[in-house]
Amino acid sequence: MFKTVEWKDGAVRLIDQTRLPKEVLYVDCRDVETVAQGIKELWVRGAPAIGITAAYGIALAAQKIKAISFDNFYQELMPSCDLLAGSRPTAVNLFWAIDRMKQTAITHRELSIPSLKQTLLREADRILSEDIAMNRAIGKFGAALILPDSGILTHCNAGALATGGYGTALGVIRSAWEENKQIRVYADETRPVLQGARLTVWELVQEKIPVTLITDSMAGFFMKQGKIQYCVVGSDRIAANGDIANKIGTYSVAILAREHRIPFYVAAPMSTIDFKMPSGEEIPIEERHASEVTHIRGKEITAPEATIANPAFDVTPASYITAIITDKGVFKPEEIKDLDPGSSDHPGK
């Protein structure tokens, strides 16, 4: 099994996902700038994988700091944290992982600097292994919702390649498959960056899970034909009201699902929930470079004079979401706000 992100011989090793499925190329990032570049240029993508990568990026930066007092050490670590925080604007896991690494440093401020460096690295390892465990929990909770002999549509790649391993939406699919549910997957190709065609299909082919590749424009057609019984997607950020941000096109899939009375599930770890974000309307939507639309695998597909739009994400309102499958269980979108550990459970308060 491939590794999406790992610590290897003093470097952060990533699969360059922009090369898949043609080539399985590992890149060893030996400084935090290369890690940030990898996030920005989509060598690694998917909210949980970005979080893990950023954590390792901070651990990597930490190893190189020469300061001998904690205050100087922490001060020298900040620019690396800021650099990573600026690499992708929409994924809340990125900020969550950076905060956790900062908090770990502060909590262990009494340690010697060499021990602190080791602690930060162990914390990144823990974020990775927790992520895989969470994905397995998501998979188990999600698989319980899937009836045998079903067609499942997924959009983009919320797979092992988007996480520490196993996947969120594809974790649900993997679990259902491991439980012998005889599922068939429909993978939207997911323009502009084709994560469905390149990554989801590749992952599922490796596991011999039956997968049919379709263009994004075909989803409605196959729903109408009765081939699709469930939609399962990942998420980059979940607002307190149950709205979710995910890859551009998710919102359209959700509308099509409701029109065909197909359950629409969002699979994501609890760390994807941004309790400070009251609704999806406030989630910043990253606008990416026009060339992702005008060129496919280096080939220009349109007249150079065209105006281009390239929002990387959209927001699917809670009202279109059947349930959110987390590592802590399956929740209705309106139940999300009650999960906030920082808020009181007493409605009277």
Place this chain on the structure above:
Amino acid sequence: MFKTVEWKDGAVRLIDQTRLPKEVLYVDCRDVETVAQGIKELWVRGAPAIGITAAYGIALAAQKIKAISFDNFYQELMPSCDLLAGSRPTAVNLFWAIDRMKQTAITHRELSIPSLKQTLLREADRILSEDIAMNRAIGKFGAALILPDSGILTHCNAGALATGGYGTALGVIRSAWEENKQIRVYADETRPVLQGARLTVWELVQEKIPVTLITDSMAGFFMKQGKIQYCVVGSDRIAANGDIANKIGTYSVAILAREHRIPFYVAAPMSTIDFKMPSGEEIPIEERHASEVTHIRGKEITAPEATIANPAFDVTPASYITAIITDKGVFKPEEIKDLDPGSSDHPGK
């Protein structure tokens, strides 16, 4: 202005639309087999343009027949008609144009063979010039529905390149622009064959009509943002109950439009209506080659082991269609059946 199809020096001249927008390459088809190949391989596409091309293909085949009696002439013409009829299964204009050419031959059976050949060529010319006139009528009727300062989404290419000239959906857009309505067009790229990115954008750029290229997956996003006030698409076949077949993805756009309370218009000449087809459920949907999905402009985008689906069209039920804009006026889909010249207007009959 480019010519989509024309009779030139004894040949059927087509723009090879698969080369656009990179290259404006005209191909002179000197036998009916090349014409059929051009239809099959999408050098020419779009229901009206296919009909016109087939008519010229029959005229071309007629010129080469050596028979001296009408019966022999007609018999020798039939294989060419059958070859063309088999080139694309969904476009009703193809069968309509072939029938009209056959009928023209039969009507003029008393003519000398050289005169008959001339008559068939003039009939193809007439189909072309009628088509352009119909498009201008569609444009005028359609533009009356468009308020100034509107965003208009179109899917695929129902433009001059899909017709004899001017276009159906793009005819509405051209007319609205000529009437100074300050419209902005959103063009879906239209995977798999990218007619939106390659052809619609190119056509509109030539006329300096503002156009923004988006991926198919972005349509819902821009509707929700309030950027789109109308959807206008073409059609390859309209059933008697007002269901329409059009490029794959049209059905999804129609659902998204209704969800956002955006009018969804279908622009097509009367010849697109197949009164013998009671509903869209019976329209045959062409399944095209997997390579259109797995490869984009020659570049492979997925793992070679993937299963592929590639339906070229989908059917949008009448219930999603605000109105059908024809050369005879604007009709509600449920009014289509009353337009059948072969049926009585008297419901008591």
